[in-house]
Amino acid sequence: MEKSSPAAAKKRAVTGITLSALFAALIAAGTFISIPLPFSPVPVVLQNLFALLSGLVLGPLPGAAAVGLYLAAGIIGAPVFAGASGGIVRLMGPTGGFLAGYLLAAFTAGLIAGRPRPERKTPLPRIIAAVAAGLLVVYVPGLAWLKFSTGRSWTAAIAGGFVPFIAGDALKGIIAVIIAPRLRRTAGDLFSA
Numbered sequence: 001m002e003k004s005s006p007a008a009a010k011k012r013a014v015t016g017i018t019l020s021a022l023f024a025a026l027i028a029a030g031t032f033i034s035i036p037l038p039f040s041p042v043p044v045v046l047q048n049l050f051a052l053l054s055g056l057v058l059g060p061l062p063g064a065a066a067v068g069l070y071l072a073a074g075i076i077g078a079p080v081f082a083g084a085s086g087g088i089v090r091l092m093g094p095t096g097g098f099l100a101g102y103l104l105a106a107f108t109a110g111l112i113a114g115r116p117r118p119e120r121k122t123p124l125p126r127i128i129a130a131v132a133a134g135l136l137v138v139y140v141p142g143l144a145w146l147k148f149s150t151g152r153s154w155t156a157a158i159a160g161g162f163v164p165f166i167a168g169d170a171l172k173g174i175i176a177v178i179i180a181p182r183l184r185r186t187a188g189d190l191f192s193a
Contacts, residue, residue, distance in 0.1 A: 015190050016062045023054035023066035027102070028073065028080035036083070040160040041094040041150065042142075043082045049172040051102035052109050052134045056127070056180040057187050060110030067106045071099060097145025098161075101138035109134030113180070116188035127180055131173045 030047035037043060051070075055063030070080060077086045082095060091099060112130035113122055139162055147157035 011193070012191055015193075016058070016065075019058055019187060019190065020054070020062045020066040020069060023050065023058065023063070024069035024073070026050040027054065027067065027070040028078070031080050031082055031084055034082040034084075037164060040164055042098065042146065042161050042165070043095075044165065044168055045082050046172075047082070048098075048102060048105065048135070048138055048169070049176060051138075052105050052131065052172070052176055053180065053183070055106030055108065055110030055134060056113050056130055056176060057116065057183040058110065059113070059115040060107045063106035063110040064103055067103045071103065074099070092149070094146050094149050094161075095142075096149065098138055098142035100141045100145070104137045104141065105134040108137045113184070116184040116191065118185060118188035118192050120188075122181060122184055124177070124181075127177055131176045131180070135169050135173050 027047050027050040030045055030050045033044075033046040035044040047070075051067050054066040057063070058066065074080045074086045074090065075088045079086045081090045081099065090096065109130040112133055113127060116122075143154075143157050143161050146152065146161045147154060150157070152160065
């Protein structure tokens with residue numbers, strides 16, 4: 001393995017920070033697509049697609065950093081959470097576990113897909129596994145917190161926080177599988193430039 005110069009390492013770090021900030025902005029932009037459901041406190045959003053893509057495209061740490069930046073902006077009051085809301089109180093509400101799940105999704109998807117490299121194409125089965133795991137891991141803290149914060153039974157939490165979202169998340173997963181390989185190559189080129 002060839003050692004990189006301090007200048008090259010600094011450039012990679014700046015590229016990672018810039019791309020993480022870009023993905024944080026994309027996740028925040030996903031708040032403008034928020035469809036409330038009459039039977040669930042959890043809305044349909046695009047934020048989880050962008051959180052997933054941050055890990056798939058950037059890798060586990062820069063992808064998780066993008067979600068962390070997005071969450072930090074929301075916690076301090078920027079209107080980046082579903083319904084153009086913000087503040088730490090949103091993390092205490094019924095959707096707070098799903099917001100935390102975005103961080104897990106980015107890290108998990110990035111860990112499975114690996115760091116993007118321009119010279120190496122990621123096998124499609126690996127991308128599919130990363131997408132599936134990334135989407136599913138959102139539900140672990142999401143459903144647990146939904147149950148705890150609303151006092152619902154597990155059956156009611158699953159009925160209101162998982163079942164209505166399966167088809168939409170499958171569609172988001174298909175979109176991620178289609179676009180992630182190209183975005184990974186571009187990110188790999190930027191990291192290695």
